[in-house]
Amino acid sequence: MRKMLLCLLALAACFAITPTASAHVLITDTTKAQGAILHIIPDDDPIAGQKATLYFDAQNQVVQKDSTVAVAIKDAGGQQDEVEARIDGSLVTADYTFPAQGAYELTFTIKTDGKTYAFTQSQRVSRGVAASALDKPTYPWAEMLLLASGISLVLLGVMAFNRRKGIAKQSTF
Amino acid sequence: MKQKYTYSLLNNSRFYILASSILVSIAVFSWLRLQIPSDQLFYIRVQQVFGLLGVIYWYIALIISPIGYVIGKQRIKHIEFARRAIGVSAFYFVVLHGAIALFGQLGGVDQLQYLPSLFKWSLLGGLVAFIILGIMAATSFDAVVKFMTFRRWKWLHRLVYLGGIVAMLHIWTVGTHLAYSGIQWAVFVALVVLSGLETYRIVTLFARKYPEFQSKDYFITLFGSLWLFWVICIAATPSVVENYHSRHSGRNNPQHSQEHQ
Numbered sequence: 111m112r113k114m115l116l117c118l119l120a121l122a123a124c125f126a127i128t129p130t131a132s133a134h135v136l137i138t139d140t141t142k143a144q145g146a147i148l149h150i151i152p153d154d155d156p157i158a159g160q161k162a163t164l165y166f167d168a169q170n171q172v173v174q175k176d177s178t179v180a181v182a183i184k185d186a187g188g189q190q191d192e193v194e195a196r197i198d199g200s201l202v203t204a205d206y207t208f209p210a211q212g213a214y215e216l217t218f219t220i221k222t223d224g225k226t227y228a229f230t231q232s233q234r235v236s237r238g239v240a241a242s243a244l245d246k247p248t249y250p251w252a253e254m255l256l257l258a259s260g261i262s263l264v265l266l267g268v269m270a271f272n273r274r275k276g277i278a279k280q281s282t283f
Numbered sequence: 284m285k286q287k288y289t290y291s292l293l294n295n296s297r298f299y300i301l302a303s304s305i306l307v308s309i310a311v312f313s314w315l316r317l318q319i320p321s322d323q324l325f326y327i328r329v330q331q332v333f334g335l336l337g338v339i340y341w342y343i344a345l346i347i348s349p350i351g352y353v354i355g356k357q358r359i360k361h362i363e364f365a366r367r368a369i370g371v372s373a374f375y376f377v378v379l380h381g382a383i384a385l386f387g388q389l390g391g392v393d394q395l396q397y398l399p400s401l402f403k404w405s406l407l408g409g410l411v412a413f414i415i416l417g418i419m420a421a422t423s424f425d426a427v428v429k430f431m432t433f434r435r436w437k438w439l440h441r442l443v444y445l446g447g448i449v450a451m452l453h454i455w456t457v458g459t460h461l462a463y464s465g466i467q468w469a470v471f472v473a474l475v476v477l478s479g480l481e482t483y484r485i486v487t488l489f490a491r492k493y494p495e496f497q498s499k500d501y502f503i504t505l506f507g508s509l510w511l512f513w514v515i516c517i518a519a520t521p522s523v524v525e526n527y528h529s530r531h532s533g534r535n536n537p538q539h540s541q542e543h544q
Contacts, residue, residue, distance in 0.1 A: 134402075144397070259307075266299060269293065277361075
């Protein structure tokens with residue numbers, strides 16, 4: 111019985127010990143007619159002072175071989191950087207180093223067949239160089255809930271341990 | 284004089300599993316909220332963690348029965364009893380995963396139209412798995428088993444394997460955890476173990492029905508070939524089924540592919 115539990119725990123640990131993973135964020139253009147997937151390396155959570163790679167994958171052939179793409183990144187103070195972008199199929203890739211922590215606005219402007227599509231996404235950089243660090247938001251409700259759920263879990267464990275004989279007797283078919 | 288036994292909710296292991304699942308979900312949600320200032324990243328991480336918890340609980344619920352068949356149900360009778368609560372917990376985490384992904388990360392049902400087709404297919408697979416798991420959870424009560432009869436209930440609950448396959452395809456196609464080779468190996472080993480145990484159960488039942496297959500040679504051949512078939516199917520999935528993440532991994536940026544080693 112104990113071996114079984116250990117095996118199950120080991121197996122669960124295999125899944126649980128995972129590195130931070132990335133994900134894909136859906137953004138739509140200003141007319142809400144087109145969608146695109148934005149993915150930022152590393153981990154959709156860029157580090158200020160280190161190079162980040164932006165992957166922008168537009169749908170419905172918005173990006174083609176002869177398209178022109180402009181990538182602009184604007185910080186909270188209004189300073190804007192134009193970033194060089196590469197096109198590979200429907201994928202637009204751009205490298206950028208966020209200078210400091212803060213809120214940024216990413217804009218991808220694509221011109222295809224005489225039409226212009228603009229996609230805007232706000233990006234918060236909360237790791238790395240803290241020259242203009244954001245005020246870290248506080249969530250008192252989350253602190254309370256974390257404390258309450260942690261204490262409740264411990265109490266539940268203690269209760270289950272104290273009742274282990276009754277549980278063993280009752281919890282079978 | 285025989286003492287009358289009284290039922291107590293606090294002596295039911297299922298109560299502790301369900302209560303701890305709710306508490307864990309609250310703790311995870313609050314902890315991630317405190318750790319991640321960005322709302323978008325918070326939604327991403329929280330749906331990923333709930334999805335992962337759902338898969339872990341689902342896997343445990345799936346593997347209990349074949350393990351009991353191999354080592355003897357009596358040895359794991361308490362875990363067998365708790366199995367339904369583990370399955371319901373899996374459904375609970377999957378509900379949270381789906382709700383946060385749809386309403387938090389994507390921003391609502393109307394945003395689905397902007398997704399690429401592979402995402403749409405993958406989400407449809409996730410929905411099918413979710414419905415199957417929902418049916419399993421809704422019919423997990425003793426009263427439903429009694430109403431349906433155990434034989435029919437058991438047939439219905441075999442759908443969970445179909446749901447598991449669809450869920451794996453959903454995870455593979457859009458899940459980003461599986462881009463890491465370490466995770467791929469852990470999942471591969473877990474699925475090979477599960478398929479081996481299930482195959483052993485199926486072949487044993489088959490041999491019981493057709494006694495000519497009870498000889499050692501036949502049994503080993505049948506078991507080995509079936510298991511090998513499942514292992515090949517599992518190993519071949521990455522090359523047969525397209526993964527959205529691989530569309531840009533390694534392209535234009537060698538650092539990206541290194542990140543997933």
